[in-house]
Amino acid sequence: MAAGKKHVSTAIPTRYECSLHGLLATAQEPQLRTRLEALCGDTTAAHRELHHEIACVPCVETPAGPLRREDHMLRLRIELDPDDPGDADRAANTVCFLGPPEPRSGRGASVRPVVYAQVFSGNAPQFLSLLGYRFHSEFVRKGYWFLYRGAFKVIVSQVYRLAEEGNVHSAEPVDPAGSWLVQVAADATGQEQVPRVCEQLDELKALFGDHVELVVVDHAFLENKITYSH
Template sequence: MATGKKHTNAGVTHYECSLHGLLNNDHEPQLRTRLEALCGDTESAHRELHHEISCIPCVETPIGPLRREDHVLRLRIEMDPKDPLNPNKAANTICLLGHPEPRSGRGASVRPAIFAQVFSGNAPQFLSLLGYKYNSEFVRKGYWFLYRNTFKIIVSQIYQLEEEGSVQSAQLADPQGSWIVQVSADALSQEQVPRMCEQLDELKSLFEDYVELVVVDHAFLESKIPYN
């Protein structure tokens, strides 16, 4: 059985504050140069390659208010870019992203999040034992920088899998080759959220020549269960 061991802030609810933008493929090299200047040299870039599988409850909750308590669980498999098909070099994390705040006026999107790293055993089987089943999956590939040791800037492209579970069958989801830019930071308590959102809002000006970073409508971040 897979087991999740606690490490710093693991298993503890924190609040993900984030901004998102869509970057034209032609502008990606300029943005990367900008990030290298802001965050350090080329050695400060980290490769981003993960396979994310979303899982939903096996038993459908009856229609009613209790359905809002149902959540999607995500198995995030971070692969070694140098050896992506080697499962022994992959890091598995179970993610629970809660309902985003519907309140307007924030400088960023805000939602609670819990992460639990799986250190041993079969992670998909563990999710099955928790009463969850496969729903969908994708691969995210790109790179990320850390700004001021607080803000994680991820620049990535999304790939769809043509064959279930087969990373080798991944194809670029957007034929135009657009990139998704996500700037996020974690607030460890509700009290930290306002200041973190203010700082994210201030960061937007650093990237305005390349990409427009916006607060995503909370409806698009809802973890709704697609019951049939």
């Protein structure tokens, strides 16, 4: 009797991002940076970053009804050289899917499923177009980051809008007061590690309490919903 074939699942395991967020006044940024240098043992300059993020939505709107809940926004994250933003050859392109955040309370951090897929060659915007997506909106994030305990990325950045579509040189600050966003995020992890990672993030709040209040953002503000015209 012939042996039956054993089915092997090729599904990509779901990974989760756990994070905390805070808002920092301009005058407090130097003190926070000094604190991060002490905590992370970074004797050199912080890791600079310049990201151009493009949100894309399906080219064809799903008819009104329950199937619309299955529509997802995709993001193209373009990591640019801060010293030469126009150098396309040095840009790193990543397609990002940020799933719906957990609505449950009691967690020490915001939790949502994520998928990151790096585009190693070719035209990344054209790739998204072939997937059936079109441009929706964009922004630029400028700042720096530190790695704490080899697992938690602390990102301190400012957000800019683009006066001219696609032109990062036309970036203008969203907040004229120059406030900074602080995000502490753990590497995408499996579901079984989420409770422990959330506990660790909750413990980190005390390390930054003198400079910025890190909070669990209401899940409604992290939704990745697509707003259709009708």
